[in-house]
Amino acid sequence: VTPETAQRNRILAHLPAEQFEHIRPHLELVGFAAGEPLVEPGERFEQLYFPVSGMISMVAVLKDGGGIEAATVGYEGMEGINVFLGVSRSWSRLMGQVPGDFLRLPVADFERELPAMPALRAALLRYTAAMLATIGQTAACNRAHEIRQRAARWLLMTDDRMRRGPFTLTQEFLAQMLGVGRPGVSLAARALQQAGAISYSRGHVRVIDRGVLEEQSCECYATVNAEFEAVMG
Numbered sequence: 001v002t003p004e005t006a007q008r009n010r011i012l013a014h015l016p017a018e019q020f021e022h023i024r025p026h027l028e029l030v031g032f033a034a035g036e037p038l039v040e041p042g043e044r045f046e047q048l049y050f051p052v053s054g055m056i057s058m059v060a061v062l063k064d065g066g067g068i069e070a071a072t073v074g075y076e077g078m079e080g081i082n083v084f085l086g087v088s089r090s091w092s093r094l095m096g097q098v099p100g101d102f103l104r105l106p107v108a109d110f111e112r113e114l115p116a117m118p119a120l121r122a123a124l125l126r127y128t129a130a131m132l133a134t135i136g137q138t139a140a141c142n143r144a145h146e147i148r149q150r151a152a153r154w155l156l157m158t159d160d161r162m163r164r165g166p167f168t169l170t171q172e173f174l175a176q177m178l179g180v181g182r183p184g185v186s187l188a189a190r191a192l193q194q195a196g197a198i199s200y201s202r203g204h205v206r207v208i209d210r211g212v213l214e215e216q217s218c219e220c221y222a223t224v225n226a227e228f229e230a231v232m233g
């Protein structure tokens with residue numbers, strides 16, 4: 001893995017070259033698909049995941065088999081915070097959301113090398129704080145804001161993670177992620193299309209007008225972004 005590839009992940013980009021060398025030989029670039037299972041609730045993490053493209057979803061799984069998205073992770077973050085916090089198991093389901101690539105790091109190598117990488121430790125502490133804020137805001141958002149606003153927020157966030165490129169997404173998937181019925185998501189997607197914010201055809205999404213999409217979104221998109229930038233710097 002070249003330093004250039006690793007720098008496409010914002011956490012790894014915090015690492016000075018000599019600290020990066022501690023994990024470089026253990027990183028592996030792997031593609032992932034939409035819906036691809038990575039870790040189930042209660043399972044031990046074998047790997048940490050640093051996306052360089054695409055998006056991974058962290059899903060809270062309910063007893064009836066349903067699941068609602070608690071958070072997403074793209075190139076700005078890492079999946080496997082629990083390991084960093086000293087907990088080897090996952091509380092949530094991790095799965096591919098929008099296809100992409102991540103750098104995979106075995107947990108054993110991470111734990112052995114972390115003491116030699118204070119910059120990684122500092123970045124992960126800040127990222128943990130940002131992630132807690134994001135999950136808290138999302139809990140409020142799910143209770144207080146309408147489906148169309150939440151769909152707009154989700155699409156803006158995904159557009160950022162895709163570095164403003166088009167992405168694929170089924171309505172079924174979006175409904176599951178937002179924890180709402182499919183008809184509600186269809187209506188929301190149509191309204192966003194009619195407003196000129198997005199184009200959406202056969203599962204391909206493209207953001208046409210960011211300004212309109214931001215107007216359609218609730219405050220949570222801007223709130224979380226501001227918090228994330230303030231914390232991560």
Ligand SMILES: [Zn+2]
Binds near residue numbers: 150153221
């Ligand atoms: Zn909201």
